[in-house]
Amino acid sequence: MTCGPQPATFRLLDAYVGWDETPAGTEPGTGGVTGFDDPEGIRLAHAGDPEGPARSRLLPWFPDPRLAPGCGTRPWYLLVPEERLLLRSGPCGGAFAPVWPPPCDPDRLRAPVSVAARGHLLAVVDSDRVLVWDGGGARLTGVVRARGARLAALGSGGEVLVACRGGTDLRRYDPAGGFRGLLRTGVRGEILGLRTGPGRTVWLLTGDGARLRVHRGGYGVPFREAGPEELAGALRPSALTAADEDGFCRLEDTPDGPATRCHTWRGLPRATPPRPAGTHLTDGSYVTALVDSGISRCRWHRVRVDADVPPGTSVSVSLVVTEDGRYEDGDWQAAAPGAADFLVDQPPGRYLRLRLRLTGDGAATPVVRRVRLDFPRSTSADLLPPAFRQDPAADDFTERFLSLFDAALAELDRVVERYPALLDADGVPDRVLPWLAGLMGLSFESGWDARTRRALLAAAPGLYRRRGTPWALREAVRIVFGAVPVVEERTRERRWAWLGAGAGAGPAGAVLPAGTVVAEAGPGAAGLGTVRLFGRSASRFRVGGSALGAAPLRAFGDPDADPLTAHAHRFRVLLPAGAADPAALRRLVERQAPAHTAGSVRTGGAGFVVGSRSVVGVDTAFVPLPPPVLGGADTPRLGHDAVLRPGPAGARRGVGVPFACAVGVHTRVP
Template structure:
């Protein structure tokens, strides 16, 4: 569709190909930009000694100051005062910090406290050579864990305590009484400066390698991997801690009239609220590339495209210079228009190009440059014009730049058309595109289905649509969503008055996927008196009472267009399963859902593996609160001496009397 005579060559600058930074100090004024190995892009550096980020202030709600620990109640907090060897606590109703142990009951066990941690009603205080563990929020000392150079502790599930020591990236596992359970190898780089435990025995680590803070997640039996701040926020709810400085800390909590900010000193005394700092980033930074080589002498560079996110209060400025021998002056730089992310190169031909990027902000936000694309050599639809239109060099340059506007628009359309088939691949599109793709196929997703389930449904949609309304399609849909294959029991089989199960289950002509086999009660023979109660012909309790329909039509109308989906107990959400069955069932049928767990009665409709449990029978007792009736619901058992002999084929035997299953 494009009008250009041949595809142009391009060069990418990003974390995958490389940003081609100039050597440090080679260009004046460079610096203040980080993230050259981050796939998200480059950005302004953070202030302080850790320019790469995320900042310590941002992670305070999940990894608080070592002197602070949130309690089990929403507004409860513990505060450690190392200089006074004192542990304070604030209750669930807020207010002031008070000692955990009143002076009259203070055990006086704290010597050199370092940090404090809490989980539920357990409390752990780390000292220079040991870890003290309390239960009942400090009312009962559970144990003393001797360990060398401890720094952090975190109570974990199963009455376990994890301890991180100085100079080590491994975690030591103890029980609350001090018993050693082993070492948890993390394999992370840097020093552990934060430790948290989460649901499903997940362990979260905050590390400092000297240049950046890193977040890692793992646990027993699971390797530790790098995580993002967004993953941390999704897995653990943040605490109310919003700031911590040398003068104190502040908590942003919910009050009766809305959010309230309460600030305290490190001794637990109230203080005036301090506005949080907004200068998390440096206000300016620049980056210069090396000489990007086109490999073409006297190359006419064509276009520069900058893919960036620019929040309010920030800016991105791009400058380029083209040279043939690598030498240029300060006045040779071409600056793009403010805010322009796509512009043409207006420079003399040259083999090399150098790019300079300037980022600026207000300190509270930063622009993020994801990638930069350099197109060369210049290729436009003007190359398709007759030579008579290109004799004047100045007019030819204007024509090329003018037609480049239209070429750029056509190129965007070409790119969308080229990528369109990829949008129909459920295995390759992002998770946020899955609902859109499902809308094209007429599928609807439940809110609780994960991305893997949605992708599997989309991949199976063509075959599910082709065989929709068949037992196979219903079983396959349930298997994909809930991970278990159900039993689809078609009740219409019960209306036959004489049938063989093996013959019924055999696949019919043109049908596949139905399993054949013999089950309990492979032959069923009965007459009219068993289908509907008839006076003078049916035994009491042996036939259902029906006051509708023609009795002569029972062989055809009984259970017509009815089916039942059977699943083991606890294998699926029953309400979600009912909704799925309603959407997958043909319009003229009625489906019901049944899960096991309530037992079964021999002689009634039962499915082995769904509501069957083989357990010993209770001893029969005559009389009592639940008396049994002989010849109805009782099974005679052998005497105390045990059965005299087993059951033999060809011998008269009674199941439950002479039978022993072994």
């Protein structure tokens, strides 16, 4: 009796659902595979270190303690402990020579164990002390007394970090040798490598006999385990390419281009380079536990393997189906070499066991991200009349034959089902964002990160609905540059007879002849005739209204429309200093502004911006004005030449504006 017709389902084997690996030792020949908790997938273990990175992989950042690689054109330093010598490479690479010639100071070093260099500073751990030199060994600047010292690193400001035997805490010293305190790391194992990085970060390489670990921490920052990828992204690797017990190799710049040169640990040229060690194991296997379908006599249908198989590697799959958990060695079904999608050709059974074998050349490893098991068998043959399925052999062939077409149609159905997900800006990969933006008529700049692009795509419907408005422009600038701008419409700066509010001045918003605008009525406002409607040179010449020579002659348009056309369709975008690149902001404003408008941008500036038209110098402060004196030869005009202020009993201090401050943009007047 088979499982009968019922909806098909599947079981995933991955880091999220679980790989259901067999307990260690229960299946012979298994092992050499790691990464069961890694979302990237399972892979061959590193050679000599099943759970952590290989020592050869970390060599460019944590070299042998006897070697201190230089950065750029700086020399390399090589310590020869048995001869108590410190060697230095020549300019542009080349051979090694003693830092101090033997006749000069043969007893400078006693029992050196490690060397470190940073910039022009040089440190050598030597017999419970650390010697620090400036100028690459030209001048001894300090002697650090540290019992059991074995490793040293030079930090920012010349600080010396020392790792001692039997402990994982780092001792801190100033360049002269003064003790500054301890840096608690809390790591386990023995410190094998010590590095300092940008931002006062500290990197440690530790080993506990079973695996290597890389840790990252710093001053006031707890240490945590980090991966090789994070190490490579934070620290620049050295030119060290290989090392063994006989010497090392490094990449050097030569007149003919980069070339690899090898040296012994005594600094002599080496003819034969070190044999490159394999990064990964060459063979590994993994067997699952019995995967339970929950269906008696279930006909398992299909196996799909999602894997990356680089050249020189392979992944082979085999499986067995059983009803009671018992099977023989000859019951295993092996998939065709390289097959990643195949049908299960096994008798019905409730349980399935899968075996993966990974092989490689040592330099690369296959990565298996996911395995999918489909059950029970469900094909389009179920839709055929029973007459086509009477012969068991023909029925099995028909099912397997139709499975080819079912698989192709299922892929098409899956694309159709997942198509709406392609329009989800938060769910698609980063590389799909430009394509999605093209569908929506958006264009991205190369400097925008994925977070900014996703935010623009999510806000696109709202931006399109209100495109061409100040709100849409402000929102676009906020998303891209992370700062809310001030959008000033230049029409508000018209100086055309804007009267104060007053009783009897007319209804609010009424337009009087010659472009005069009357505001909302209120007490104490000026009436017509008490203010100058047009400046002497602000309007064109008007017969009977302008003095000859005092106003410009303009022979186009209606003069009554001048107050309405001044600064029309013009705006300005203001941002604080340093908030955005002016060129990038200008390009964004041009794309978001309506076609009939002309916009300008301003990001901070060298001076202080008061309002929108007055600029105060950098070294200027607001101070009290002199007392206004009415009468006399130079009588001030109220509102033009003088400001009423408190009397002698009142405050007389001015308003100070700090440096690079824009009033109305950076500040707020309470």
